[in-house]
Amino acid sequence: MSSDAPDPSDSAETDADAPNPGDVAATDPVTATADGTIGEPEANDSEVEEAAKHVPSGSPSGTPPLRVEGLVKRFGGVTAVDGASFEVESGSLTGLIGPNGAGKSTTFNCITGVHEPTGGSVYFEGEEITGLKPHQIAREGLVRTFQIARELSEMTVLENLMLAPQGQLGESAIRAVTPGLRGAVVEEETALRERAWETLEFFEIDHLAHEHAGNLSGGQRKLLEMARALMTDPEMVLLDEPLAGVNPTLEEKLLDRIHDLRADGYTFLLVEHDMDIIMENCERVIVMHQGSVLAEGTGDEIRNDERVIEAYLGEEL
Numbered sequence: 470m471s472s473d474a475p476d477p478s479d480s481a482e483t484d485a486d487a488p489n490p491g492d493v494a495a496t497d498p499v500t501a502t503a504d505g506t507i508g509e510p511e512a513n514d515s516e517v518e519e520a521a522k523h524v525p526s527g528s529p530s531g532t533p534p535l536r537v538e539g540l541v542k543r544f545g546g547v548t549a550v551d552g553a554s555f556e557v558e559s560g561s562l563t564g565l566i567g568p569n570g571a572g573k574s575t576t577f578n579c580i581t582g583v584h585e586p587t588g589g590s591v592y593f594e595g596e597e598i599t600g601l602k603p604h605q606i607a608r609e610g611l612v613r614t615f616q617i618a619r620e621l622s623e624m625t626v627l628e629n630l631m632l633a634p635q636g637q638l639g640e641s642a643i644r645a646v647t648p649g650l651r652g653a654v655v656e657e658e659t660a661l662r663e664r665a666w667e668t669l670e671f672f673e674i675d676h677l678a679h680e681h682a683g684n685l686s687g688g689q690r691k692l693l694e695m696a697r698a699l700m701t702d703p704e705m706v707l708l709d710e711p712l713a714g715v716n717p718t719l720e721e722k723l724l725d726r727i728h729d730l731r732a733d734g735y736t737f738l739l740v741e742h743d744m745d746i747i748m749e750n751c752e753r754v755i756v757m758h759q760g761s762v763l764a765e766g767t768g769d770e771i772r773n774d775e776r777v778i779e780a781y782l783g784e785e786l
């Protein structure tokens with residue numbers, strides 16, 4: 470996949486700023502806790518436990534969580550996405566595949582507000598989100614995973630999780646320093662810390678809570694990236710090659726977690742080059758080619774589709 474870094478050739482447009490997961494606001498929630506420490510979760514009252522839980526509320530009945538209509542993205546003379554249209558069903562794990570340069574990354578970036586589309590529309594749970602900034606889209610419940618930025622590599626795994634909502638949602642630190650709001654902030658931080666521990670346990674990386682993120686293996690980092698995305702209480706998560714460079718044990722763990730989350734009502738759109746993973750895990754597959762959608766269907770339908778075979782000519786399908 471191409472990098473998310475803005476391309477100099479893209480300067481003519483006003484792409485939204487990508488949420489910078491490395492942006493640590495002036496008042497860091499990790500240090501703004503009641504006792505000033507980051508520790509194991511304290512005994513929780515039921516209110517905190519309730520606040521820590523998140524289950525997707527789901528789309529209004531019959532509305533696909535994600536609908537992309539005639540999406541176009543040009544970079545100067547290059548048309549990266551050329552009228553792509555598709556829907557993702559609620560609670561599904563849908564694969565987005567296509568040969569190199571098909572436009573998958575750019576589509577992800579347009580959906581999540583990293584790029585402003587040149588044309589077309591994106592709807593999330595029936596509401597148009599085209600052109601919104603990434604943190605606004607994240608606030609609606611649609612997030613993507615991001616590589617752990619350099620600044621965050623120097624922080625612990627627990628800190629990474631506690632900062633995730635700020636990074637993705639663009640929360641203002643002002644609330645945290647405003648007199649009169651401090652009590653509420655401390656309560657929020659307690660819930661946040663509890664939630665972070667729960668999430669670490671869910672991904673089975675709680676033993677790494679106090680490790681610097683930079684010391685994690687590639688696979689552990691992928692788990693952390695996913696854990697960070699979940700800390701924002703999303704309804705839907707876009708996964709951009711979440712298994713690249715992950716060893717088979719962690720790969721299985723990550724896929725198991727994705728299936729668990731699906732069972733809880735989360736929706737996933739997955740870009741992945743490994744066709745076996747797509748075919749074994751995705752009930753629906755969307756194939757992009759030259760910027761638009763070439764075919765859609767089950768893994769078997771896609772594998773046997775002549776147009777898809779031709780598009781992948783020379784590549785293993």
Ligand SMILES: Nc1ncnc2c1ncn2[C@@H]1O[C@H](COP(=O)(O)OP(=O)(O)OP(=O)(O)O)[C@@H](O)[C@H]1O
Nearest residue numbers: 470471476544547549568569570571572573574575
């Ligand atoms: N910022 C950019 N500036 C100019 N061209 C770009 C930019 N981003 C992507 N492109 C071009 O748009 C096309 C689609 O790229 P994109 O990365 O979206 O494809 P992809 O399907 O994700 O490919 P891959 O699987 O190889 O990562 C390619 O021709 C690529 O070179």
